[in-house]
Every structure is written in structure tokens, then in C-alpha cells.
Amino acid sequence: MSCQIELLPGAISEIFASAAETGRLTLCDRYGLMAAAMDETLDEEERRAINRLLRAIVRGRVQLIS
Template sequence: MTPQLQLIPGAIAEMLASVAETGMLTLNDRYGLMAASMDDTLDEDERRAVNRLLRAVLRGRVKIAAI
């Protein structure tokens, strides 16, 4: 049985603002990205924002915070 993940409205915009300010992706942000990646109802702008965050991590511009 797969657990249900639900993205909080406005969470992606909040993540973008937080990451832009700190340069770090927190554990909560990672859970939010996981929920967003499974959310079929995201609009195109939200989907692009998620992709931008993931690319920034891959390129080393955003660090992943240790627990």
C-alpha cells in the first residue's frame, strides 16, 4: 500500500522563495518535492518550478541540508 502524499497549496512557491534565500533544500522541502512529483493536478508553472529546483540541485547550485 502506497502512502498518500498531498502537497499543501502554495508550497512550491514557498519552497522557491526559501531555496532562493538560503541556497538549501530542507527535509520538508524534499518531502514537498516528492509529493509534487506525484501530483497530477499541478499546473504547468508549478511543474516548471519543481523542475527548476531539481535541476539546481543536480548542478550543485542548491545544497541538500543534512537532517
């Protein structure tokens, strides 16, 4: 049995914009990014946005909150 995960259109750009504005990434945002990471149909721009978010977390520009 396989499980299909589908992202809402524009979800990654919404998460990116929210994190850029607030400097925080919520638990719901992280679940959205996890689902996105499993999506093999993401275009290159969406993959770059996810990579930019991860770099911002590593550098301390974006905080992870519960």
C-alpha cells in the same frame, strides 16, 4: 487501499523561494517535492518550478541538507 497526498496551496512556490534565498533544500522541503511529484493536478508553472529546483541541485547552486 490507496493513499491520497495533498499539497498545501502555495507549497511549491514557498519551497522554491526558500531554496532561492538560502541555497539549501531541507529534508522537509524534499518530502514536499516528492509529494508534489506524485500530484497529477499540478499546473505547468509548478512543474517548471520543480524542474528549476532540480537543475539548481544538479549544478550545485542548491545544497541538500538534513
